[in-house]
Amino acid sequence: xxxxxxxxxxxxxxxxxxxxxxxxxxxxxxxxxxxxxxxxxxxxxxxxxxxxxxxxxxxxxxxxxxxxxxxxxxxxxxxxxxxxxxxxxxxxxxxxxxxxxxxxxxxxxxxxxxxxxxxxxxxxxxxxxxxxxxxxxxxxxxxxxxxxxxxxxxxxxxxxxxxxxxxxxxxxxxxxxxxxxxxxxxxxxxxxxxxxxxxxxxxxxxxxxxxxxxxxxxxxxxxxxxxxxxxxxxxxxxxxxxxxxxxxxxxxxxxxxxxxxxxxxxxxxxxxxxxxxxxxxxxxxxxxxxxxxxxxxxxxxxxxxxxxxxxxxxxxxxxxxxxxxxxxxxxxxxxxxxxxxxxxxxxxxxxxxxxxxxxxxxxxxxxxxxxxxxxxxxxxxxxxxxxxxxxxxxxxxxxxxxxxxxxxxxxxxxxxxxxxxxxxxxxxxxxxxxxxxxxxxxxxxxxxxxxxxxxxxxxxxxxxxxxxxxxxxxxxxxxxxxxxxxxxxxxxxxxxxxxxxxxxxxxxxxxxxxxxxxxxxxxxxxxxxxxxxxxxxxxxxxxxxxxxxxxxxxxxxxxxxxxxxxxxxxxxxxxxxxxxxxxxxxxxxxxxxxxxxxxxxxxxxxxxxxxxxxxxxxxxxxxxxxxxxxxxxxxxxxxxxxxxxxxxxxxxxxxxxxxxxxxxxxxxxxxxxxxxxxxxxxxxxxxxxxxxxxxxxxxxxxxxxxxxxxxxxxxxxxxxxxxxxxxxxxxxxxx
Numbered sequence: 038x039x040x041x042x043x044x045x046x047x048x049x050x051x052x053x054x055x056x057x058x059x060x061x062x063x064x065x066x067x068x069x070x071x072x073x074x075x076x077x078x079x080x081x082x083x084x085x086x087x088x089x090x091x092x093x094x095x096x097x098x099x100x101x102x103x104x105x106x107x108x109x110x111x112x113x114x115x116x117x118x119x120x121x122x123x124x125x126x127x128x129x130x131x132x133x134x135x136x137x138x139x140x141x142x143x144x145x146x147x148x149x150x151x152x153x154x155x156x157x158x159x160x161x162x163x164x165x166x167x168x169x170x171x172x173x174x175x176x177x178x179x180x181x182x183x184x185x186x187x188x189x190x191x192x193x194x195x196x197x198x199x200x201x202x203x204x205x206x207x208x209x210x211x212x213x214x215x216x217x218x219x220x221x222x223x224x225x226x227x228x229x230x231x232x233x234x235x236x237x238x239x240x241x242x243x244x245x246x247x248x249x250x251x252x253x254x255x256x257x258x259x260x261x262x263x264x265x266x267x268x269x270x271x272x273x274x275x276x277x278x279x280x281x282x283x284x285x286x287x288x289x290x291x292x293x294x295x296x297x298x299x300x301x302x303x304x305x306x307x308x309x310x311x312x313x314x315x316x317x318x319x320x321x322x323x324x325x326x327x328x329x330x331x332x333x334x335x336x337x338x339x340x341x342x343x344x345x346x347x348x349x350x351x352x353x354x355x356x357x358x359x360x361x362x363x364x365x366x367x368x369x370x371x372x373x374x375x376x377x378x379x380x381x382x383x384x385x386x387x388x389x390x391x392x393x394x395x396x397x398x399x400x401x402x403x404x405x406x407x408x409x410x411x412x413x414x415x416x417x418x419x420x421x422x423x424x425x426x427x428x429x430x431x432x433x434x435x436x437x438x439x440x441x442x443x444x445x446x447x448x449x450x451x452x453x454x455x456x457x458x459x460x461x462x463x464x465x466x467x468x469x470x471x472x473x474x475x476x477x478x479x480x481x482x483x484x485x486x487x488x489x490x491x492x493x494x495x496x497x498x499x500x501x502x503x504x505x506x507x508x509x510x511x512x513x514x515x516x517x518x519x520x521x522x523x524x525x526x527x528x529x530x531x532x533x534x535x536x537x538x539x540x541x542x543x544x545x546x547x548x549x550x551x552x553x554x555x556x557x558x559x560x561x562x563x564x565x566x567x568x569x570x571x572x573x574x575x576x577x578x579x580x581x582x583x584x585x586x587x588x589x590x591x592x593x594x595x596x597x598x599x600x601x602x603x604x605x606x607x608x609x610x611x612x613x614x615x616x617x618x619x620x621x622x623x624x625x626x627x628x629x630x631x632x633x634x635x636x637x638x639x640x641x642x643x644x645x646x647x648x649x650x651x652x653x654x655x656x657x658x659x660x661x662x663x664x665x666x667x668x669x670x671x672x673x674x675x676x677x678x679x680x681x682x683x684x685x686x687x688x689x690x691x692x693x694x695x696x697x698x699x700x701x702x703x704x705x706x707x708x709x710x711x712x713x714x715x716x717x718x719x720x721x722x723x724x725x726x727x728x729x730x731x732x733x734x735x736x737x738x739x740x741x742x743x744x745x746x747x748x749x750x751x752x753x754x755x756x757x758x759x760x761x762x763x764x765x766x767x768x769x770x771x772x
Contacts, residue, residue, distance in 0.1 A: 043099065205583075247304060248306065346421045
């Protein structure tokens with residue numbers, strides 16, 4: 038038996054100080070807590086120590102002879118009284134909520150449940166079997182790491198381009214990687230992966246959940262797993278799936294190398310619920326430590342309040358639970374050097390007494406925390422509770438996944454009518470949603486695909502979801518995808534259908550990458566990745582979800598080149614990412630508006646045009662000269678002017694070049710009707726001339742007219758150099 042000293046109630050978790058380890062566990066309602074120490078296999082308990090001290094609702098001790106690598110878990114004593122909200126059961130080994138690393142997986146068995154399974158109201162009868170051999174063990178870690186000169190890239194929001202990816206899915210089949218590293222953080226740190234990201238041009242990777250998670254029992258029984266990882270059981274521990282050697286330093290190395298390449302790391306985090314499920318779920322950690330503190334309970338305290346659709350909701354009304362979330366965020370920001378967070382079902386985090394509010398303790402805690410001040414904070418602005426859809430209703434400083442952008446762009450390109458006014462607002466930064474309290478266009482995370490739903494290839498190949506591989510009789514997944522299969526459901530050899538699908542993919546990519554706001558791509562979309570019509574592949578840790586780096590078709594290579602071209606075009610031309618909303622007003626001395634909306638006749642759009650219920654086309658000019666605005670370096674905020682034409686109609690359209698206050702000469706850069714998506718005609722088009730905009734196509738033109746003079750309104754010869762800037766807000770475009 039090791040020596041036991043009193044220790045301290047802070048910090049929570051297992052903390053190695055170079056001499057010994059302090060253990061501290063919060064539980065307001067426990068009557069006794071035991072610390073269990075295990076051998077290196079995790080199978081044999083070596084010592085069981087009753088924590089001798091209880092200070093401010095924290096149980097604690099210090100073990101001077103324990104070292105990093107020690108495996109441990111907790112047993113917590115107290116009433117087993119579900120009707121009162123208590124589910125203590127000392128027969129169940131529990132994960133430390135502050136564990137920095139886990140050893141081993143959850144091994145499903147009836148003994149993981151705190152109650153005897155079977156019969157009505159079965160959870161009322163306690164189960165006294167020991168669960169230790171079925172449970173992961175926590176591991177004491179050594180936090181030291183040589184960060185050297187690591188510096189966060191701190192890419193300005195308006196310059197940010199996000200690639201959402203799954204660590205395992207992106208790397209597990211990469212032929213240039215060591216087979217022993219594939220699917221891991223070490224793979225993410227490899228030159229092959231980082232060189233690919235740099236060449237593509239993205240500035241940030243948004244990693245799907247990397248916190249330790251458990252696969253649900255029914256998935257394991259069906260030979261599946263929780264591949265996505267939205268089922269967290271430890272908010273400080275990297276998932277062992279991504280650490281084949283168990284060394285958390287591999288995550289730090291990946292972050293360091295990505296930073297060296299100028300790429301930020303954003304984590305998708307799931308603080309709204311845990312992997313313990315509803316009142317009939319297993320006892321793995323929080324439920325057995327202090328159920329009544331950690332979870333939101335109904336008036337009948339046996340039952341959980343569930344606004345997440347997963348069976349439970351973490352109780353951020355409790356200060357210790359909110360502290361755990363904030364401690365976790367600080368740990369990943371300060372110790373792991375990540376650059377931001379995307380909060381899954383973020384509305385659930387900001388509910389107080391069940392209601393969403395911008396004045397919630399969660400938002401207040403984020404706002405005042407200096408560790409959060411320079412991080413990117415992204416909300417998934419909904420949950421499944423009452424008034425759960427809160428798009429545009431998050432506080433200043435937050436960006437939000439813009440579901441309205443996704444749906445409007447999808448519907449427009451599939452040919453739905455009456456969307457032109459809405460589309461104009463979406464591509465112009467959605468100021469109708471975000472333009473208040475000084476929020477900027479970067480508040481809108483613009484996307485048409487994400488992990489949840491169809492991939493880009495499937496969006497143009499399927500009208501219906503095909504989720505049979507999930508073994509839920511195709512009942513799971515959203516049925517409203519606003520997708521179009523271009524005439525044939527699924528795979529086809531029809532060259533006309535294939536060509537149309539490729540063109541539609543180019544349309545969608547061009548729209549996202551050239552809209553005001555922050556573009557987000559789903560990794561693999563640039564290479565035509567398919568999930569065979571599965572729009573909810575959360576449980577598919579196999580070829581359905583993995584990237585196929587070997588069997589890339591010529592048209593997929595072309596799509597990759599097109600996406601890369603657009604990304605670098607955006608980065609080289611500030612006009613696509615200015616940090617302020619368009620005003621639709623003259624802001625240049627030449628009389629050019631910051632944005633001018635056009636009809637196919639080349640005329641400026643009127644109220645009647647915006648109200649046309651049959652319109653399927655949209656055009657606009659982005660004015661390169663932005664008047665009174667300046668960059669942080671004090672230069673005039675000047676770029677080239679661009680013209681966009683969009684035609685979602687099934688027939689070709691004659692689109693007239695506009696007559697504007699400033700003479701323009703337009704050269705085509707992009708035409709998605711071309712197999713490459715790029716226009717190679719050096720011709721200059723003059724005002725009044727007509728461009729044959731083909732069916733289902735997007736075209737982009739740059740003004741090549743010589744500068745109108747050397748006065749303040751003239752275009753700057755270095756206008757194509759991308760630089761950061763600042764500016765004011767404004768109203769939504771005419772709609």
